Amino acid sequence: MKCFKTKMKISVNSRYFLTISCLFMLIYKMCLACQYLYSVPNSRPILFFPLFSLILASFDFIFLFIVFKFLDFFSKFKIQPFLCFVLFVSAGAFCVCDIALFLYFRGFYNFGLERFLSYSAQETARYNVFSVNFFSVVIATSYLFLLFTSLLFVIKKKACLIKPFSDRIILILLIVNIAFFSILQFLPFEETVGLEKNPVFEYFSTRILSSHYLDVSKEVEKTEYPGIAGEKETFPKIDFDFSATKEKNVIFVIIESTAFEKTPLGGDKGSKFSFLTDLSKKSISFVSHRTVFPATTRSVLSLFCSNHVGTDYASITKTDIVFDCESLFDVFRKNGYSTSFFSPVLLDFDNFGNAEPVKRIEYVFEPSEIIKNGSFKREFGTQTAVEEEIVQEDFLKHIHGLDSQNKPFFALYFPYWTHAPYEVPFEDTSKLDSLERYYKSQEYINAKMEEFLDRLEEENILENSIVIVTSDHGEAFGRKVGNFIHPNYLWDENLHVPFLIYAKGITDTAPQTITNPTTVLDVAPTLAKLVGIEPDSSWSGNNMFEGRSSPVFIYTRAMNLHSGILDGNRKFFFNHVTGENYYFDLKTDPLENDNLAEALDSNRLKQLINYIKFENFELNDKATGSRKRH
Numbered sequence: 001m002k003c004f005k006t007k008m009k010i011s012v013n014s015r016y017f018l019t020i021s022c023l024f025m026l027i028y029k030m031c032l033a034c035q036y037l038y039s040v041p042n043s044r045p046i047l048f049f050p051l052f053s054l055i056l057a058s059f060d061f062i063f064l065f066i067v068f069k070f071l072d073f074f075s076k077f078k079i080q081p082f083l084c085f086v087l088f089v090s091a092g093a094f095c096v097c098d099i100a101l102f103l104y105f106r107g108f109y110n111f112g113l114e115r116f117l118s119y120s121a122q123e124t125a126r127y128n129v130f131s132v133n134f135f136s137v138v139i140a141t142s143y144l145f146l147l148f149t150s151l152l153f154v155i156k157k158k159a160c161l162i163k164p165f166s167d168r169i170i171l172i173l174l175i176v177n178i179a180f181f182s183i184l185q186f187l188p189f190e191e192t193v194g195l196e197k198n199p200v201f202e203y204f205s206t207r208i209l210s211s212h213y214l215d216v217s218k219e220v221e222k223t224e225y226p227g228i229a230g231e232k233e234t235f236p237k238i239d240f241d242f243s244a245t246k247e248k249n250v251i252f253v254i255i256e257s258t259a260f261e262k263t264p265l266g267g268d269k270g271s272k273f274s275f276l277t278d279l280s281k282k283s284i285s286f287v288s289h290r291t292v293f294p295a296t297t298r299s300v301l302s303l304f305c306s307n308h309v310g311t312d313y314a315s316i317t318k319t320d321i322v323f324d325c326e327s328l329f330d331v332f333r334k335n336g337y338s339t340s341f342f343s344p345v346l347l348d349f350d351n352f353g354n355a356e357p358v359k360r361i362e363y364v365f366e367p368s369e370i371i372k373n374g375s376f377k378r379e380f381g382t383q384t385a386v387e388e389e390i391v392q393e394d395f396l397k398h399i400h401g402l403d404s405q406n407k408p409f410f411a412l413y414f415p416y417w418t419h420a421p422y423e424v425p426f427e428d429t430s431k432l433d434s435l436e437r438y439y440k441s442q443e444y445i446n447a448k449m450e451e452f453l454d455r456l457e458e459e460n461i462l463e464n465s466i467v468i469v470t471s472d473h474g475e476a477f478g479r480k481v482g483n484f485i486h487p488n489y490l491w492d493e494n495l496h497v498p499f500l501i502y503a504k505g506i507t508d509t510a511p512q513t514i515t516n517p518t519t520v521l522d523v524a525p526t527l528a529k530l531v532g533i534e535p536d537s538s539w540s541g542n543n544m545f546e547g548r549s550s551p552v553f554i555y556t557r558a559m560n561l562h563s564g565i566l567d568g569n570r571k572f573f574f575n576h577v578t579g580e581n582y583y584f585d586l587k588t589d590p591l592e593n594d595n596l597a598e599a600l601d602s603n604r605l606k607q608l609i610n611y612i613k614f615e616n617f618e619l620n621d622k623a624t625g626s627r628k629r630h
Contacts, residue, residue, distance in 0.1 A: 009418075021064050038433075059198055084150070220617045221614070254411045256417070257420065259472070264277045285498070288516065290518075296473065297355075308553055342414065345367070365394050377389075389448065396459065467530070471498060490556055517566070521539075563576065571586055
């Protein structure tokens with residue numbers, strides 16, 4: 001025992017820096033727990049009570065002990081205090097970034113998300129500034145104070161202001177925290193919103209070690225789709241006179257980050273999207289419509305292509321922009337349509353604007369020149385977007401400019417401002433909590449959409465046009481614990497989006513609400529059918545009016561690695577890391593409260609997982625093969 005105690009002892013220098021690091025870490029975690037309680041009204045307070053964060057910080061103490069024990073190898077050299085000081089300063093940089101991302105995502109799986117979403121240092125710093133509140137001030141103040149004490153220690157060579165923990169206290173803390181950490185392994189990570197995560201460790205595990213990548217080098221045995229529940233669901237065919245919409249113009253509106261359940265159509269009384277209520281009264285509304293990936297790039301390109309676009313990070317994003325397909329725009333253009341795309345935000349996210357299907361669109365409006373020369377009125381919000389008014393003016397100008405061409409148009413408009421962190425151009429909403437900010441951004445988009453639809457009516461553009469309104473993906477606000485914004489999970493709040501079809505003089509005479517399940521893969525074939533052109537043979541989706549439903553692969557690659565299948569109203573998915581399985585009947589359990597995975601036959605479960613893994617392998621193989629060909 002005496003030998004053990006001796007081995008556990010650390011030098012005076014390391015004890016001092018371990019003490020101030022632990023004090024800062026505890027203040028840091030407790031403030032973030034308080035921040036979570038303050039800003040997320042529908043959280044589970046008992047799990048985020050500040051004192052509970054001390055238990056969640058157990059990994060941090062163990063991590064720090066190992067680091068400073070390692071630094072004892074340098075105890076014979078005068079440089080050791082300086083190494084400890086540099087380490088403490090470096091940790092501060094990680095924590096600053098971590099605070100910004102925590103406030104943005106309400107979770108600690110941050111550096112993997114940072115990699116996935118391509119955050120720049122400027123954007124992260126700016127969000128930090130706009131998110132300053134009491135809790136972040138306490139964190140910053142405590143860090144500066146402890147930084148000052150550590151600097152005094154390095155200069156004076158003795159403890160200043162703070163007395164270091166004794167060896168006995170450190171040993172007791174180490175044993176207690178190892179026990180806490182062991183207990184935490186039996187708690188689901190999402191139950192703690194990642195407060196047990198350490199920013200430095202997360203950086204190395206997600207950015208250096210790339211632990212969030214799936215292993216796609218090992219081929220999986222091919223298997224036929226076994227069906228989730230065995231029997232296949234059937235759905236009614238929808239009567240519609242397609243000759244009435246033949247050769248009409250198409251105005252396709254994809255509103256950012258709009259979960260069906262956060263609209264009046266989904267029963268949300270707090271939602272500000274009243275235009276959707278008005279539009280639904282004269283439209284065909286598909287109320288069981290879902291995306292296949294809860295983030296813009298893969299969702300929208302899957303919609304364009306009626307196909308999945310790859311499952312690994314590099315398939316169509318970052319520097320390897322080689323993904324291509326015969327897209328919705330390509331097919332419409334070859335059938336005599338003018339094609340255009342309008343966005344108030346720069347298309348540099350995930351290099352979306354460099355994807356081949358986007359580059360072939362005949363006219364693309366994005367605000368780089370406007371931002372560069374400052375010809376916008378926006379006062380608040382992201383520096384990468386302009387107000388929706390500018391986009392709508394250009395949309396109408398461009399459409400009227402097509403009059404002389406005497407051919408129909410396909411125009412996509414992408415309203416942006418409901419994207420996290422839910423800002424608006426002319427009001428400072430940074431002091432509001434996340435859901436209040438979201439409703440504010442909805443209010444802004446709602447007003448602009450009402451004006452946009454009124455202008456289309458006044459200028460007689462609706463007379464010969466079909467209007468589609470949908471979203472790229474959902475948005476989460478903690479209905480499932482730990483689930484915030486959109487890319488992290490495959491819950492329905494992340495996938496389920498509205499989808500409305502309005503054609504003046506046609507759908508308004510017989511509006512319908514359709515409960516048949518559909519996905520973004522079905523959009524391209526449906527629009528082609530509406531205007532009377534042949535869908536491309538490469539498209540995998542179904543005409544939404546036919547009542548056909550095929551099993552569809554779904555996945556996410558952000559905070560979690562989830563893959564699964566949508567089959568009619570049934571959803572199955574699993575976590576690649578933890579091995580947890582989830583199965584829901586969305587018709588009877590739309591809030592996904594009753595996980596039926598344990599009721600699945602073990603052999604069928606094995607076949608399902610194998611089938612999904614094979615789909616992963618096939619998509620990744622296609623992506624990497626495409627890169628090799630280029």
